[in-house]
């Protein structure tokens with residue numbers, strides 16, 4: 001067992017990326033405190049100390065940040081997939097909750113002379129007007145201004161990026177900012193209305209019979225890139241331990257259409273599926289990670305092919321679907337009824 005003697009704090013340790021990050025930090029021998037509103041949903045946390053607490057509350061943030069940490073990772077946020085972010089129903093919550101968390105964490109981190117803090121921003125900060133052509137979206141870091149994100153989630157992220165940079169200037173904090181692009185993998189939201197495209201599509205394919213139908217929001221020609229969670233953690237640690245502040249993209253530059261993503265998931269599942277395009281929130285028309293800056297500054301960029309990450313993700317989601325089906329078996333005897341009931345949850 002490694003023992004680095006270092007202490008890390010992970011805010012949002014009950015969430016998808018935070019849970020994976022805690023596991024990796026433990027493998028590296030750090031002592032880790034996690035904090036979140038909830039424990040991780042699908043497996044036990046590896047954290048040495050896990051505080052259930054609401055970081056919108058100044059006193060909770062003070063309690064959690066009551067001492068020095070060598071590394072602080074701030075991933076706690078009110079977020080979700082397109083069904084959560086782009087419908088407009090959650091705008092006030094998203095802006096209030098996430099900015100309160102960031103204000104409280106920074107204020108208290110600064111008090112205890114904590115220096116090194118990582119902030120998880122998002123590709124959603126990029127201007128909508130640069131992402132209308134699905135084949136040529138512009139997402140290089142400098143293109144963030146003049147600012148015109150297409151969601152309040154993106155505006156909050158942009159505000160918080162600036163907040164972190166202000167603390168770096170005025171409070172001598174050593175800030176690191178990454179703009180994550182669509183992270184996916186096992187143990188993420190898959191059926192709670194906060195799932196993103198890869199999880200939603202894996203679930204739909206897993207639930208569809210061979211030759212069945214899969215519903216897609218929009219015409220499916222919108223483009224995105226998706227980064228496997230292990231690569232996200234690798235990039236996060238490399239940035240944190242580098243001398244580069246950022247903001248910098250951490251994402252894959254393997255751009256695909258949503259239709260292609262469906263074909264990929266169907267191929268992994270060994271099924272042929274028909275796509276049914278329906279109206280729904282789709283976000284910007286095109287988005288891809290521009291990795292020139294991350295390559296130049298960290299000498300690294302993600303290299304795992306989408307299909308390689310999608311395989312374990314599909315298998316994990318298929319297992320969740322099967323588990324739900326068997327849990328419902330007592331009340332729902334007809335498999336087609338099970339399928340209909342489960343189809344009601346929202347998807348991208």
Ligand code: NAD
Pocket residue numbers: 011012013014015016017018035036037038053054055056074075076077078079080097101120121122123179180181182183184196
């Ligand atoms: P997630 O929703 O799984 O994790 C966020 C965690 O924050 C949740 O466990 C939630 O309970 C916790 N949280 C929310 N409000 C809190 C509060 N008031 N106090 C304490 N904890 C609170 O999301 P994720 O996918 O793991 O994303 C982590 C970070 O990365 C977020 O800041 C997100 O905006 C950012 N990000 C993620 C992606 C992605 O594709 N997953 C893309 C861009 C940016």
